[in-house]
Amino acid sequence: MNHSRWKLGREKQLVEGHAESPEAQADRAEIRLAMAFAKAVYDRRKELGLSQAQLAERAGLTQAKVSRVEGADAVPTLPLLRRLTRALDASLSIALDDDHEEVTFIAHPAA
Numbered sequence: 582m583n584h585s586r587w588k589l590g591r592e593k594q595l596v597e598g599h600a601e602s603p604e605a606q607a608d609r610a611e612i613r614l615a616m617a618f619a620k621a622v623y624d625r626r627k628e629l630g631l632s633q634a635q636l637a638e639r640a641g642l643t644q645a646k647v648s649r650v651e652g653a654d655a656v657p658t659l660p661l662l663r664r665l666t667r668a669l670d671a672s673l674s675i676a677l678d679d680d681h682e683e684v685t686f687i688a689h690p691a692a
Contacts, residue, residue, distance in 0.1 A: 610682070615653040617684040618675075623651045625669045625686040640668035 601609075626636050626647075633647040640647070641664060649655035650665070657665070666673045671686035 610680075612653070614677070614682040614684070615656070617682045618657060619651050619653040621673075621684040621686055622647075622665060622669070625671060625688075626651075628688075629669065636665075636668055640664040 626633070631639070633651070634644045636642075637644045637647045642661075646655065650657065650661075655661075662673060666686070669686055671688050674683075674685045674687055676683040
């Protein structure tokens, strides 16, 4: 089932009176945040023209770890965020709201 069909089905359930549990809502928010971070890392890496292996070398990580981050399979710690931010030559901006998560790498100005 593609994303748009899933979303329509969820909206239909909500209209019909089906309420999502608080646990499911929290899980969904965590997944959205992990996916937003994964996409931000991927987009910035591609913007720089780096492979996963090159980013891993710059960040002092393994290529497998970068792959897990980009696949939203790894929960980033603060030290990992710092390493990736430095390796991607950017600042990291994370905006969290009740139903919206935004993760953005902001490129450092050229020296």
